[in-house]
Amino acid sequence: MEKKLKFNEILKGKRLILKSTKPDVNFAIKYFKVVDSNRQHLRPWMSWEKDVRSLEDALRYFFEKEKKTNNCEVVEYGIYCQDNYIGSISIFDIDLENKSGEVGYWLSANEAGKGYMTEALTIIEKEAFDNWQLNRIQLTCDPENKASVKVAKKCNYVLEGMKRQDFFCPYFKQFRDTLIFSKLRNKIS
Numbered sequence: 001m002e003k004k005l006k007f008n009e010i011l012k013g014k015r016l017i018l019k020s021t022k023p024d025v026n027f028a029i030k031y032f033k034v035v036d037s038n039r040q041h042l043r044p045w046m047s048w049e050k051d052v053r054s055l056e057d058a059l060r061y062f063f064e065k066e067k068k069t070n071n072c073e074v075v076e077y078g079i080y081c082q083d084n085y086i087g088s089i090s091i092f093d094i095d096l097e098n099k100s101g102e103v104g105y106w107l108s109a110n111e112a113g114k115g116y117m118t119e120a121l122t123i124i125e126k127e128a129f130d131n132w133q134l135n136r137i138q139l140t141c142d143p144e145n146k147a148s149v150k151v152a153k154k155c156n157y158v159l160e161g162m163k164r165q166d167f168f169c170p171y172f173k174q175f176r177d178t179l180i181f182s183k184l185r186n187k188i189s
């Protein structure tokens with residue numbers, strides 16, 4: 001594999017457009033607005049939600065993320081439907097030697113249940129397997145996050161196992177399990 005990956009700025013699906021996120025004030029304003037109006041929806045499952053308290057926090061996040069993108073450790077796309085920013089999807093912990101990475105995603109509550117994340121995951125994994133030549137994509141989620149488990153299953157991710165009580169979740173105030181799913185480049189299951 002090449003030492004550097006070339007990330008396309010824009011990826012297109014049937015209904016969605018994914019645009020790589022940048023440390024840009026205008027985008028940070030949109031991002032903060034969507035996060036701020038979806039806190040109840042995100043809080044149980046996205047530990048970073050509480051760290052985004054202001055526009056400054058959002059911008060700082062995008063500057064930090066950009067450094068990692070330049071290092072080929074993470075790539076993140078904003079999800080757009082009819083020009084509206086509705087959430088994000090990223091591949092993080094990219095390991096060029098082992099050709100692997102992990103996917104993370106979230107969507108605005110009023111856009112959930114329309115098949116958008118299934119479409120966004122299909123778009124980004126095609127890019128990761130075909131253009132970045134990754135061999136393995138991991139997807140982890142809480143067993144009670146039924147929508148996320150369903151996305152993994154609809155996209156043919158294989159359940160490898162469950163880490164028992166591997167982290168303490170401040171929202172639930174208890175130790176939680178984590179399901180580990182993965183998909184390989186040349187294997188459907």
Ligand SMILES: CC(C)(COP(=O)(O)OP(=O)(O)OC[C@H]1O[C@@H](n2cnc3c(N)ncnc32)[C@H](O)[C@@H]1OP(=O)(O)O)[C@@H](O)C(=O)NCCC(=O)NCCS
Nearest residue numbers: 045105106107112113114115116117118141146147148150
């Ligand atoms: C998880 C999330 C990204 C899913 O996005 P989405 O666009 O709604 O996903 P899709 O519509 O592609 O698929 C969701 C599926 O889960 C199903 N689903 C949703 N809630 C469910 C529930 N409580 N129980 C069972 N199934 C459920 C939907 O019906 C749909 O299945 P279907 O297409 O067979 O009807 C979105 O709910 C979200 O942003 N949640 C909060 C953040 C989060 O959890 N991120 C992932 C962390 S691992």
